[in-house]
Amino acid sequence: MSKTGSCSKRLSDRSRLFHNLQELRHSASLANKVFVQRDYSEGTTCKFQTKFPTELETRIERSLFEDTVKTLNNYYAEAEKIGGQSYLEGCLACATAYLIFLCMETRYEKVLKKIAKYIQEQNEKIYAPRGLLITDPIERGMRVIEISIYEDRGSSGSSSSSSSVSGSTTR
Amino acid sequence: MHLGVSESMRECEYSQISTRSSTPMETPYKKRTPKKRKWESFPGRNKFYCNGRIMMAKQTGVFYLTLVLILATCGLFFTFDCPFLALQLTPVIPVIGGVLFLFVLGTLLRTSFSDPGVLPRATPDEAADLERQIDVANGGTGYRPPPRTKEVEINGQTVKLKYCFTCKIFRPPRASHCSLCDNCVERFDHHCPWVGNCVGRRNYRFFYMFILSLSFLTIFIFAFVITHIILRSHRSGFLTALKESPVVVCFFSVWSIVGLSGFHTYLISSNQTTNEDIKGSWSSKRGKDNYNPYSYGNIFTNCCAALCGPLPPSLIDRRGFIQSDAPQLAPPTNGITMYGATQSQQSHMCDQDQCIQSTKFVLQAPVILTASTENGGILAGRTALSLGGPCTSLPLGQPTPPTSTPSLSCHEDPMAHHHFLTPEEVPSPPGMLPCGSPMGHSHTVQAGFYNPASQDSLHEDSVRGLVKLSSV
DSSP states (O other): OOOOSOHHHHHHHHHHHHHHHHHHHHHEEEEEEEEEEBOOTTSSSOOBOOOOOGGGTTTSOHHHHHHHHHHHHHHHHHHTOOSHHHHHHHHHHHHTTTGGGGTSOOHHHHHHHHHHHHHHHHIIIIIGGGTEEEEOGGGGTTSEEEEEEEEEOSOOSGGGSSSSSOGGGGO | OHHHHHHHHHHHHHHHHHOSSOOGGGGGGOOSOOOOBGGGGOSSSEEEETTTTEEEESOOHHHHHHHHHHHHHHHHIIIIIHHHHHHHTOTHHHHHHHHHHHHHHHHHHHHHHSOOOEEOOOOHHHHHHHHHHHHHHTTSSOSSOOOOEEEEEETTEEEEEEEETTTTEEOOTTOEEETTTTEEETTOOEEETTTTEEEOTTTHHHHHHHHHHHHHHHHHHHHHHHHHHHHHHHHHOHHHHHHTSOHHHHHHHHHHHHHHHHHHHHHHHTTOOHHHHHHTTTOTTSOTTOOOTTOOSSHHHHHHHHHHSOOOOOSSOTTSBOOTTOOOOSOOOOHHHHTHHHHHHHHHHHHHHHHHHHHHHHHHOSSOOOOOHHHHHHHHHHHHHHHHHHHTTSOOOSOOOOOOHHHHHHHHHHHHSOTTSSGGGOOSTTTOOOSSSTTTTHHHHHHHHHHHHHHHHHHHHHHHHHHHHHTO
16 A cells, blocks of 8 residues: 555545455455454453454454554553543633533544544455454444454455455455 | 545545445445434434434423523522622622633533433344353353343452343443433433433533532522622611522522532542442442442542543444445344343342332432432333233244345334334334344334333333422
8 A cells, every 4th residue: 555645646545445345345245243342351441352252263363353452452541541631631621611622622532533544554454355344443332343254255356456465365 | 625635534434444335436326315314313212403413311391490590590690789799899790700600501501412421222233242142151042041241350349240121232330221311321420300411421520510610600699699688788778688689599509509519529539420329339338348449549530530531422423424234244133032031030120129229319318419210210121021021932043144135224224214113113122123024013012012101101200200309
């Protein structure tokens, strides 16, 4: 995936990748969904279990999966961290009667955007070539990380023309 | 330019990941009618205004009463007392009064209109997956009652996570299901009829700011009204002075509001919710080793965390558009009804427990202005139980392998249509989504019974709760 400065070039690259991921969905059929549940051992902070689901054993390496989940957990910990910056934001917001959120977005929202970008990256680089797709937890109410497993319908060539690993390796 | 690009990229990201539906690039191919927004098919019992921007509970009468009381009292104060005081003492008085009044109004509206932290209900695939896991944990086909609780150790304390039959999820710790709004709410504090909304994780700080600033405002008004009366009575006599000021309203509200603020200050400093305090979840009376695992240890950190901590975003995405062609796996299993008989036993026991607790609370706590959600919950639970009956006899099995598209599209229809219209479109508890299945006809029974019966009983109970509290 080329990373040039110009936004339009990046958009056209993304559109090519979109088509590939769309083709993945069209050429492959949804076989199963795996749900990675929340880990509440540290309280109510957002953290997902790093236990490797058995359905993914044949699909992806354990270390890659665990890396993804650990990075996500770190992002969520950063979003919910209670420290100097969050206090400042809270006090400022209170002082302006919370009107400041009309112009500024909260730190949590900024981190969520970073997470969305990270998940997309992971999908493009690692998961889509293996016939998997991660759904952003925010779309599932932060309850689960939903991983969709796709089975190739037989037309394996089209799905990953610009990805590094061909889809047929997942079979 | 930069913002526009990042916005479109953001849209691309979201649509790419979640569904196979059209990205902005593919919109020319779409021939469907304008999409509906998610709030229009929200399964909970909430009211939405301003195209999904404002979210409130169903019964908002008391909220308007609160508004009227505040506006009337402040109006009278500014009209009758302020001119006199501004001239006699200092013009700073009306200014401070004005600032306090605006702050009170702002926090009240923010509390009432924002999402308290509602947890969206499980998608059919998630629910099916959970059912399967519970089934496996029970050792296969069960006539055995499922535990429907999970135990988790948090900071050394064992916490039980309960399964919510309505939302089909295991509730996170500190979450609770509000029977008035029919939603699971994160860090559920209580359902406040005075603000017309639940108080939960996302709006607790606004609620606290509201009652704190309202205490200051009422004390402020009360003090200066008394001053006004005293100053005037030097000239014209006590009784005429008394006639001209809004003392009476202030007098009663001062004590109740100040008391409530005090109570919530205690809750914040010990990092408890009203719900936990009522149930005595972390009280030392339950056991020697019982302590609050969520507390940070010192009062200052607890307060800062509650009031100045990060504000999580809304999980329900009210203004998002419904994407009706999300790929789905299988029709949801109806595993719940396999355990129909035992389900009734379990939740019956839990509800009785809650009933006792809540009755104790209402008798013991005169100052707290909360509706008794527990009572409402019991009746909702019982009504739902009677509906579980007709379905227990239906045969159920493991989730079927992926079905073809026509049946898949059926599942999203409940999201797009209004509740309780047809049997095929009933998404609510006991929560079966039939699609070409033989269970279709039984749902007319459910659709017919559930709504009116539970609504009436809930309404009765909320009114009863209010009557009890207003007699305080």
